[in-house]
Every structure is written in C-alpha cells, then in structure tokens.
Amino acid sequence: MPFTFLRSNDRKDSKEQHAVKSTSRSIRDFKSSLIKSFIVFLTGVIFTWQIWSLIVNRRLPTLQESVEETVEATRTHLREFLDERVAHLDVFAHVLGYRPPSSQEEFNSNVSDLMVDFPEWRWVRYDSKDQAANNWGQPFTASGFSAPANLQDSIQRIEVDKSAVRAAAREGIFVYPIQHSETKELYLVRVGIVRDQSSIGVLWGVLDLKMLLARYFEQNKPDIYHYIVSMQKTDLVSDLKVHERIDKVRPYQATKTLVWNGYVFRIDFWPRPHYVYSRAIDLNIDLAGMMIIVMGLLFSTASSFLTWNVSTRTRMLQIQVDKRTVELSRKNEQLKTKSEEVENFIFTISHDLKSPIVSIQGFTSILKEEFGKILGDTGNTYIDRVLQNTMKMHHLIQDLLELSRIGRVEEKMDVVETSKLVNEIVSEHRTEIDKKHVKIVVQPQMPAVSFPRIRMHQVFDNLITNAIKYSDDKKTPEIVIETNGNDKHDNLFHFVVRDNGIGIDKEYHEKIFQIFQRVHVDKNIEGTGIGLSIVKKIVEKYGGTVDVFSESGVGSKFEFTVPRENVA
C-alpha cells in the first residue's frame, strides 16, 4: 500500500527525492572538495618550505664564499702590489743613486718627474754622511712621524757606524713601516744608500700605506668593500690564526692578515652599504619570487575553496529553492482547496440560511393571508414586521456573502460598456425611480472598460440605489451618472454618480465605507450597511479608488476610478 501511495503522488515525491538526492550529493561533493583542498594546501606548504629553505641555505654560503674569495684575492694581490711598489723604489733608488744630481733642486725635479706615476713616495737625499747624520730623522719628526725603535737603531747605526752603513749598503734595502704619531696612519719607509764618487748619500722614501691601499682597492675592488688596515710586527703565528676566519656572526665581514717582510697587516673587510643593499635586493627579488609562488598557491587554494564554496552554496540554494517550491506548490494547492472549501461552505450556508427564511416568509405570508382578519390590525402590523425583518436578514446574508467573495474569487474580465450597463441598472430600478419622480441623467458614450461585468454592475447599482434611497423629499431628485476628468492623463477613468439628495456630513465621509456603518438611521430607508463596503472593495481590487464629496442638505458625489489598462 505505501508504494501505491508513493506512486500516486509521483510528481511531488520526485521533487522531494530530487531535493534529498541533491543534498546527499552536495555533502559528498563537500567532503571530496575538502579533501582536495587540504591536499593542495599541504602540497603548497611543503613546496613553499622546500623553496624557502633552498633559497635561504644557498644565499648565505654564496655571500660568505664571495667574501672569502675577495679576501683571499686581496691578500695575494696586495702582497704583489706591495712588492711591486718596493721594487719600484729600488729602481728609483738605483737610478737616482747612479745619476746623482748636482743639487737638491735637481734631485727634487728628478724625483717629481718620477713621482708623477708614483705619488705615494716622498724622497729626501742627503749628499754627505754628515748631512745625513745631522738631518736623519728630521723629516719624520718635523712632520710628526716617529720611527720604530728598530729603525731608530738603524738610523743610529747608519749615522755612527760606517761599517754598519756599508753593511746596510751591501744589504741594499731597508724597509720599515712607521706610524704617524697623531693620525696613526701607516707609512712604509724605504732607506736606500746612494753612492757616488764623492759621497755616500742616503735616499729616504716614505710610502703612504693608506694611500697605497686606497689606490689598490680603487683599482681592484672599487665597490665592494670597506677596509681598515692595521699593522704590527709579529712573529706569532697564533695571532694570525685568530684573525684568519670569517666572522660567523657577521657573515659579510671578514678579517684577513697579510704577512709581508716580517710585518703583519690586518685587513678588516666589510661590504659597502650599497653592496649589501644590492645583495639584499637580489635576495628581495628571490623573496618576491617566492612570495609570488606562495601567493599563487594561496590563491589557488583559496580559489579552489571559493569555487567549492560558490558551487556548494549555489547547490544549497538550489536545494532550498526546490524545497520552497515544493512547499509553495503544496501551500498553493492547500490554499486552492481551502478556497474551494470556503466557496462550497458559503453556498451551503447561503442555502441553509435561506431555506428557513423562505419558510418563515411563507408561513407568515399564509398567516397574513388566511388569518389576517382574526389577527386584527396589531397582529397584521407585527406580521409585517416579521416579514420585513426576514427580508432584511436575507439581504444581509446576501451582501455578506457577496463581500466575502470579492477579492477571494478570481473573476473573468469582461468588456463592459458602462453607458449601456448604467441604463440597464436604471431600468431595473424603474419602479422606485418613477415612484420618487427621480430625474436621471446618464452621460452617453461613457468608455468601455475591462472589468468583471457582475462587479461593475454591483458598483453602479449600489451607488445608484443609494442615490435613489437618500433623495431629498423637498427637491426634485436628480441623479447624474457621468465620466469626469478623463483628460487628467493619470491613466485612470473617473466615473461619477452624483445626486442632490440629503448628503452626508464631512465627519462621516470616512465612516460610510466601513461595514455596517449607516449614517442615516431612517426606518423608511432600507439598507444593510454593506453596499458601500462592497463598492470600495470591488473598486480597490481592480486598482482604483473611490471617494465621496458631499455636504449635508446639498447632495453627494461619489467618484471612483478604473485603471486605463483595464480599457477594453
């Protein structure tokens, strides 16, 4: 049995099943999508990690190596460079010594000629031993130099001991570094013995080490390194070892030592700032590359997540929409059923309520007809009241049912020729009109509108009936039915029903459209108090409005509108 039930509700259930299916599919997709996203994310993380470590681990050794290389090259080159300079010195000494100038001026000019290429040398010549003995060391002391002790010794020896001078001459060359007493700048001193026929001269030169090294670095490593050279005479090899390493803490800085002629030059290197920046920029470029990769991965992960998210959301929404649609169509059907039920209910009620009224009317009428004489005047009056009241009850029921139907029941639109319709209504009320001598004016050729005919009839009928009912006994009643203000371009037709009847006080203008609101309590005027409510409800249902313009004792004007789209 349940199966046949399912089958009989095939369509509805297939929708539901579809919703259920797509829900479970969505959940499956959600899971797989989650797993995929996670795998992509994990791969991304591992990949990024690998690349990062590759870059970081490679970058630093490269820089260290570069420093090391530079330092090594510098040491070699510097030694050669210094040797070369000293060799130059020897050459000059030789040249100068063998071609001794006649005067100090000549010597100076010779020197300055030679010094064009080698500006780092300073030269002094002593022409005689005495002269040398007297002036030895003066250039140093005068310009703030202090010769090292061993040099002083040499000087002493040169001065005092001829054999020592000879020995020095035989040795040929003495080279000593000296330091400026104030500036602590280092100089290299070359002492040469110059012999000619008449005298033994001392050729003395100073090599400005700072200038020399500056020149060296300018030529060889112009951009890369700062350097400081310090120098000491040492024999301790351990000292060298201490310095001969790359500072691990500051990997871009290095200290190297150069042993040369018994002296140790210590050179501290570190990159110039712009070099560091350029390297940093290199690193940054790598970093940027890496960032691009990382961002790409992140983006791809995010996009895959988003795609999943969007598609899932769409599907979720679709499911919701499906569900809602099913619900809605169900509700709709329920409503339709309800509406039909209400409709049936109303017919049943109208039938069931009407039947007893017919009975009451019938029996009362028979009573009146056949037993009226026995009942007498009072009895007859009472019987009339019963009849009136049952009639009133009947009208009430009819009107209430009518009111409940408007807006609830969809009605077919008809082409209604309003002039014709109004004339029909007027002829329906001919009896009362003639009885009250009402003058009725119906504007010919009022527009045709698209409106349920029965409703349009009700609207005009209620308004005209009211106009007839509430006529003023003191005047000849006049009712005009016309269109008004149709040149307003508001896409509306304006219909007017106006009379010269008793009118309505302004304070009641709102009230009269409410149900059971009757302004004039006159026993002679019948009415249920529903008519204008019906008019308002009908007019508003079809997109119009209804207004009253009235003054007590002057008359009333009811104006209602029908949208022009409703024009047939």
Add this chain to the structure above:
Amino acid sequence: MSLKPSILLIEDNPDHAEFIRRVLYDDATDVVIQPDGQAALEYLRNRGNRPSFILLDVKLPKKDGFEVLAILRTNERLRDVPVVMLSTSFNPDEIRRAYRLGVNSFVSKPIDFLEFNKKVKQIKEFWLGVAELPLPDEAKSAP
C-alpha cells in the same frame, strides 16, 4: 389509469414542499412529494405511469438533484419527462451543471412568498397549459 396529470415534487424541506404543494394542488392535478432522491427514484421505478413533469430540488439527502437528474436522463422510460430544478441558493455553476445534464428549466426560489407562489404557478401553467408533453410509452402502445 388516472388521466389526471401528476406532478412529482422531490423536495426535502417539508415547509417548502408544503408551499409548493399548495400552489400546485387542485382537483385536476395530482401532486406526489418525495423527500429524497433515492425515494423518488424508487417511486418512479415502482410506479407504472410517469409524472407529467418533475419539480426537483438541488439539495437533497441520499441522492442530490443532479444525481437524480443524471439517472433520469439515462433511463429509457423516463428520459423525456420534463424536469424543473429548484434551488434556494443562486450559484451559476449549479445552473450550468443542471443544463448540461439536460434540465428543462432552472428556477431559484424567491424569498418573498408572493413571488415564490407566482413562480410556482407560472411553472405549473407552462408545463401543464402551454407546453406539449411527450406521450407516455405505455399510452402509445396501449391501444
């Protein structure tokens, strides 16, 4: 076999039946009242002669007016008996349905008693005085 014309009134409301009977009944006319559709159909089956015409209320217990009408219209013997339907309510759907089923006329009961009487009288006058009715099959084959 009575030569008097007979009218079958199928009406569940005894009051309404009484009102109608008062109008229809006279020495020359038989009026038979049946309170529901089932009873009316049984009466028609068991009785030899057919009524001149049938007044049929819409709302009836057991079998309603439409069912009775539908059965009458499929019955070989009774299909040409005129049927006038009476209804207390005014329902366009009911009216349309009745005519589709082959009713001869549809009349709604007025509230006003005088109106009511007038209408019933008009019905009687029309069907018994104005309209020609088909002869019953028995009458045709009798001689």
